[in-house]
Amino acid sequence: ARLAPQPYAIKPEAPPRVLLPPHQIPSPVPTSREGLEASGGESAMSSTGGVAGRGKAKATKSVSRSSKAGLQFPVGRIARYLKAGKYAERVGAGAPVYLSAVLEYLAAEVS
Structure with missing residues (x-):
């Protein structure tokens, strides 16, 4: 016997979610500077109490x-x-670069 086509796709049921007891929950792996304090690294907090940042970028000299x-x-x-x-x-x-080069060349030829 042929089944009638379904107007929508039937999704398989997902396994039921199980809540773990608190002592079985794995500790999260530190992704940034969060976990460095416990491991003996640098403190993630600055001396002023705020979060450590990169600060202002150094201004580059204009050329x-x-x-x-x-x-x-x-x-x-x-x-x-x-x-x-x-x-x-x-x-x-x-254009101004080329003209400057020509003028500089002519000035060097004259002198």
Whole structure:
């Protein structure tokens, strides 16, 4: 005999959940710095009583575009002049670097 198709899938019954007595519950494994105090490691609390954190990130020293390109002429200033002078609607990122290199070369040739 053929069974009629079911409109939904029949899920197998899950095994019943069993509550363990308190003395049989396994202790959780420390995932971060929580369990280090008991194991003799550093304290997870700072001296002020708060949770230990990374603190503020060290500020990195800014590097000019001239030094990145290995030039003495100011790339940023030339880029600003190109944008303000309305030579074109848009100025690419490489244009002021190239122009600075050309101007530096010409200045070196003249002197």
